[in-house]
Amino acid sequence: MTWLVAVTAGKWQKYAIQQAKLAGLKIVAIDDDPHAEGFSDADLVLCMDIFDIDGIQKELSKHKIYPDGVSSFTSEAGMKTAATLRTIYSLPGISLEDVDLFINKVTQRKRWGQYNIPGPNWFKASTIEEFQKKIKALKFPVIMKPVDGSGSRGITKLNSHQDEIDIKTAFDKAFKSSKSNCIIVEEFINGTEYTAEVFAHNGVINVLAITQKKKVTGTNNTVASELASPLVEIKTLQQIKSAVRKAYQALNLQDGPGHIELITTDQQEIFFIEAAGRGGGFMVFDKLVPTISGVNIALATALNACGKKVSDLMSNRISPRYSAVLRFIPSKPGTVIAIDGFDSMDKIANVEAEPFVRLGDVMSDAAHDGDRMGYILSTSKTPTDAQKLANKAEKLLTIKVT
Incomplete structure (x- = not known):
């Protein structure tokens, strides 16, 4: 019996869960939404906080399940928990050591810089004062976004440094969308x-x-x-x-x-x-x-x-x-x-x-x-x-x- 843990089980994970089931895998689906669509196809439903690693381990142990694999399929929110569980159970896939390269844009930009992977000029900021100090090094227009967001949440394009109201609104929008209370600002690339x-x-x-x-x-x-x-x-x-x-x-x-x-x-x-x-x-x-x-x-x-x-x-x-x-x-x-x-x-x-x-x-x-x-x-x-x-x-x- 092969057990796959699906971290999050919403609309866009449902198809993958179904495909795994058709292939003969047993599915543990974890999501904090009791109405998650993927629950209907799971063999074990864990409706709980996806970041409660200790709680997830206890539930798996209670049901005598030692997972053979963990995936968040299309879910950015589930990636860190999936990586943590892979590390705990020594499973293949992105490890806890590497996961920040995919969910933190600053970590990703630094790594790409080390390997000469081309990208826009950028900086990170945790306060509006830090932003105002560093923005002088970039050319407008710029894109402001949370360092750890996805799906275009918290993103604003700023065309000029002169509109302080727009800048403050954009900063607050990105900042509120960041779990780590940090934003990244990049020069806009035409193309x-x-x-x-x-x-x-x-x-x-x-x-x-x-x-x-x-x-x-x-x-x-x-x-x-x-x-x-x-x-x-x-x-x-x-x-x-x-x-x-x-x-x-x-x-x-x-x-x-x-x-x-x-x-x-x-x-x-x-x-x-x-x-x-x-x-x-x-x-x-x-x-x-x-x-x-x-x-x-x-x-x-x-x-x-x-x-x-x-x-x-x-x-x-x-x-x-x-x-x-x-x-x-x-x-x-x-x-x-x-x-x-x-x-x-x-x-x-x-x-x-x-x-x-x-x-x-x-x-x-x-x-x-x-x-x-x-x-x-x-x-x-x-x-x-x-x-x-x-x-x-x-x-x-x-x-x-x-």
Whole structure:
């Protein structure tokens, strides 16, 4: 009997938990939300604080479970607990020693600096006074964000040092989103933004998907609206893949999934923004990566976490197998009074769509990546055709708020 501990069991972990179950693994799911969607597929549910390491150990011991693997799949919040449990039980994956390289942007930037991995100029600050002193060394515009945040939470783009009110508001926003009470400020890089999804096995970094990122209008270039297969030369994709491998090698990713963000400039320079040692959320892990690459990355992650063979899964990799567009419907302020068109979109060949909201939900302006009302995923042989399908589907969509 092989036991896998899933640290957090929310909507974006549910698919991976299901895949692990289908592969014959037994699942312990830990989440502090009694309504966590992944609980319904778990063999043992631990509804408790995911940071209560002693409590988790006691529960595992009480049920006579010695885990064979631990994963947080797509959850940034669960990464430190997962790493701690791996270290305690001597399991494969990112260790407690290395986990800060993936969840602390300052630690990550320092490591990348040691390995000459290119990124924007930056500094960290713990007070507004420290920020005001250090900001003189950077050129505006700048991006301010928490050192330990994810999903675009707490991020602000500042275009000028002259607006003290905006600076104070941005600092407070980032500071409140940081568990370690620290922010990082980076020079804004003009260029094309990409994401890359990887899976590491025995130290080999397999780049499974590269997508171009678009942002929601009115969010000052901070909230994503679309991830799409890029219409670029193969040479450009190869350059990005090579740079991504070097960036993850510097972070010592030996096994498991990764999600990384980068920008290419008109001069063909590549600058890395941040990297995660987990899968991408919001349909990236369970839908986008398998569609583009042919690899069931959720299953690979579960098996790899337990030290099981994944080479057969990786041999299915055909990159790119298909082109895809993952388009999000950004939220807008008001109460949802009508949702229509999703059934019609699902009837279009090579298109699937789903709402994230229900009638009566109260929405706000899109401030971070969680502020979404639904998604459209289209696939085709070429990036252009995938875009056409997504556009055709979106014309059928109606979500009204008042």
